[in-house]
Amino acid sequence: MSPEKMVLMANQIATFFKTQPGEDQAQRVADHLNDFWEPRMRRQLIAHVDAGGAGLEPLVLEAMAKVRVPAD
């Protein structure tokens, strides 16, 4: 998928969870990515973050530590 589309989709998720009450927004973003993003999508996102994470919401970047690295 194009990097722009990936960034947009990740940011949409963060935008929702950012508005939720509580302290665990980053965890919930990570959970959503782990639950619904197929390994190659997560891998692409991780690679994008490793390359600087241009365009991503701060909450996505914060969530990345909790995003599972695909095993295979």
Next chain:
Amino acid sequence: MKDFIIPWDDRDMGTPAKTGKPVTLTVDGVEVVVPEGTSVMRAAAEAGISVPKLCATDSVEAFGSCRLCVVEIEGRRGTPASCTTPVAPGMVVHTQSSKVRKIRKGVMELYISDHPLDCLTCAANGDCELQDMAGAVGLRDVRYAPGENHFEVRSSGEANARYIPKDESNPYFTYDPQKCIVCSRCVRACEEVQGTFALTIEGRGFDSRVKAGMAGDDFLSSDCVSCGACVQACPTSTLQEKSVIELGTPERSVVTTCAYCGVGCSFKAEMQGDQLVRMVPHKQGKANRGHSCVKGRFAWGYATHKERILNPMIRDSIDQPWQEVSWDEAIGFAAERMRGLQEKYGRRSVGVITSSRCTNEETFLVQKLTRAVFGNNNTDTCARVCHSPTGYGLGQTFGTSAGTQDFDSVEHTDVVIIIGANPTDGHPVFASRLKKRLRKGAKLIVIDPRRTDMVKSAHIQAAHHLALRPGTNVAVVTALAHVIVTEGLADEAFIRERCDWDEFREYAEFASDPRHAPEAVEALTGVPAEELRKAARLFATGGNGAIYYGLGVTEHSQGSTTVIGIANLAMMTGNIGRTGVGVNPLRGQNNVQGSCDMGSFPHELPGYRHVKLPEVRAIFENAWGVQIDPEPGLRIPNMLDAAVEGTFKGLYCQGEDILQSDPDTKHVAAGLAAMECVIVHDLFLNETANYAHVFLPGSTFLEKNGTFTNAERRINMVRKVMAPLNGYEDWQVTQMLANAMGAGWDYTHPRQIMAEIAATTPSFAGVTYEKIDEMGSVQWPCNEANPDGTPLMHVDGFVRGKGRFIVTEYVPTLEKTGPRFPLLLTTGRILSQYNVGAQTRRTDNVVWHDQDVLEIHPHDAETRGVKDGDFVKLASRSGETTLRAQITDRVSPGVVYTTFHHPDTQANVVTTDFSDWATNCPEYKVTAVQVSPSNGPSDWQEDYAAQAAQSRRIQAAE
């Protein structure tokens, strides 16, 4: 196995069933107990006694016009009509006294004196109540001399002014006035059952005639929606199916389930051998209660359409013509390619799309194919592009992804909210049931950018129409919540008992913020604040409140958020867990609910259980003897993205046309073109097949056994009434492909697949074919706790425990209007066509809708120099197409609307790839567009047509 033919009691009881306290009476010496309010006629029928009748039928209220059903009642004077006389305790009724026999014979003699006596050549011969009644009353001669009548074309050399020729304008049935006895059953069925009021009786006395529409109208030009209720009600051949005129009367019938929308109507397929003669709505069908729409009732001719493909075909690349081959060769070719792709590009380089038009059993096998044979979770279904946000939103708030009610529940509703749904077109039989309730006084709130027929049509009118700007659902729903919370209208007792109170308090604080007030969002949503406040008050205080919603809710960037907002509204007003209330997604296709239940989504196994859960995987690993991938698979849009990128190479697509139905056609085409093996399993060479390498012919719902699950979670039987023309039921084809890839499956009947579903999926644990046959249908959850199924969900508590309120912040879509694209396009469907039109376009339904048109407001049309019927160019950032304009104020200024039923218009070339934040459900409902006059097809349309023609060439087997 022999087909199951059900011996239902299909007797016409004369008048509708009533509910009330029991009343005991005696009819012809037989004691019978019936509910208070029941007619004497129906009481007699309950006692097994048929009182002769013509104008009465149990689908409509009694009318008392034919006088054939007169009886004598001890202690009462005269001979009352049994259809209009209610029972009373201790009543003693005689239905066959010499007095009433004489009256009946006289009545019949008069009827027959104005009726042609061509019974032997009449289409209703053997299926005519007039004929039956003449026999039942013992009519032996007609004493009246020939005189004025309605049936002779000429009398005494002159043209008969009373004779009206047959109206054959409707493609499916004829109206032959010379056969009409003016019993009004058709007129009443149109009013009471369908709610269209297209028919009337014009004239008085001997001049009385049934008339469709206004003077000068025929059936086709009138408001008639061709639902068939009048044809069903007609006791003679006055209103007669053309198929019966052509073929004769049927000799057997099989109860089965319609394969069109998510209402899931039960039908009797009436047959002569393996020839289908007609489809008749089944009275015992719990979804439709004997009603139907034009699609299910009449539009089944596609099953034998000449364009249906019956032989498997293959080709190396999509620029080659198709080659017809044997099943063995096609399956072998497909299996070898898919395995080859996995070896070359990896286990996750292939996947499947299951069909929401196929049975539960077929869908289960297709997802099993990818999980157990391909070894990944790359399975998705068309619910991705329609109701996936329902899955997410209701799953998060209530704990399960399904509507909470049965359709019967609407009969007990006091206030209905319809949001983003157009049931008179999309779910017509449900719409008729809803309209019936509205005519009895229930109130309606419509939230929709268009003035749909639910807003105002014959004898119904919405109390409030909130004509919001497309894309502002969340703002409107949150504003409704704002009013309910800030005006103290929330049902605190319900919330404290049933929901998480802390979460409600957080939500209430959020919703109370002045920025969510109707006045604050009015400029954004276009909904007058006062109107919104009144609607909120009505819903919160008007009694049983039910919310019905459709794709106008889900197909947005914030689709899931709106579903959550709807669930919040229902919980805060205490409208969950009893009859007459609830949250009800209206499902698009016949088995969307079922395909979701069956584990079609890439992240969850059957029964909505995430693949990450080891205990769930273990169930299937034990049953199937394989390892299941713990990672979620690709969703449809992700598959296409991965294909363009070169990591997704092979797709098995059953009964779905993603090229036409999915958004941003150019992107879909690019994805498909990048794949090395696309297997299309369908009835026709659909649009997706233009990019396919293997075509496996599919079977229609008439040719297979299985089950569909409708929008009320009702599992209905689909029964085979004829052998598959292509040779195999769809589940058999999937099994052949799986086995060619080493699966070793040995199902011999879909009941074995259902047994596997029941053994692995708790909500289906109690479902067997025997149970469905016995009960007629069953609603899941059906298990040890609910052995007869579950009509109402969340009765004593939510599936997840406490109902969960979730904050719903409005986030504007990124699709914005501007100088280049100043209008908002929203899309939908029309009554006569279904989805991509693959079926309905191949029936006579095209007389109602032979092309997609663009609805545009007069103001927007005028500023662009567009006149009604002009060709216009519709352009967005994604693409452009041309179609004809229809000028109407059903749409607001700034909004245009079209349907996506025709591939040569291909509305989806215009829609964008924006999607719901949670589920990737595409944002079909909001696209910024420009409309301008045009001379003809766009370049894209011409290129597309050329590619399609090239791709559809077939080289016959030698």
